[in-house]
Amino acid sequence: MSGLHRNILRIDASMRRQKSVSRMLADEMVVALGARNSSVNVINRDLAAGIGIVNAAWIEAERTSEENRTSDQRALLTQSDALVAELQAADDIVIATPIYNFSVPAALKAWIDLICRDKITFVYENNSSRGLLSNKRATVIVTSGGTLADRDIDFTTSYIQHILGFIGVNDVTMVDVTGLSNNRSKVIDDARQEINAVSTRQLANGRSLSVAE
Secondary structure, eight states: OTBBBBEEEEEEEOSSSSOOOOHHHHHHHHHHHHTTSSSSSEEEEEEEGOOOOOHHHHHHHSSGGGGOOOOOHHHHHHHHHHHHHHHHHHHHEEEEEOOOOBOOHHHHHHHHHHHBBBBBEEEETTTTTEOOSSOEEEEEEEEHHHHHHHTHHHHHHHHHHHHHHHTTTOOOEEEEEEEEEHHHHHHHHHHHHHHHHHHHHHHHHOOOOOOTT
């Protein structure tokens, strides 16, 4: 973070652009983090717009040293390089995702595959991994109709938290917006209270800007 300038990376994983609760709450989250302040830059990565997937050619390109890559291999890594650069530049990361079939949407899994880069976002040392993205915090908004967070059938929340820790992002807040089918208005109200609490804590820590600043 340089001076008062801050970067927020917002990642939307819902395939619905209309009537999406995760997108609605992500809107509110980035505002709470100071998105309307002129010193705050918001980078939007909408996975519904399309994202590549890892294939054999990509793996070969990624495992080839930079100086030995062909122009075609560099082209294959272009999107991954851009996604990684967004993460590296971010001070705050907001991930808004629904749960699809008990886990993350395919597009979010593709994003994860493209940003987990050996010696760039993580490294293995002495038979253990170390994340290379430090001094960042993440807020993860997880929505679902019937799957409840932290239950045996939830394969989303712990996975995302593990991946973030794997790349070095250890300051993670999960906003639970699950069980919408049972009590939609209460679940959303509780999530909004959590969003307010998160931004308040961050302001108290001197690491965020209020909307009014």
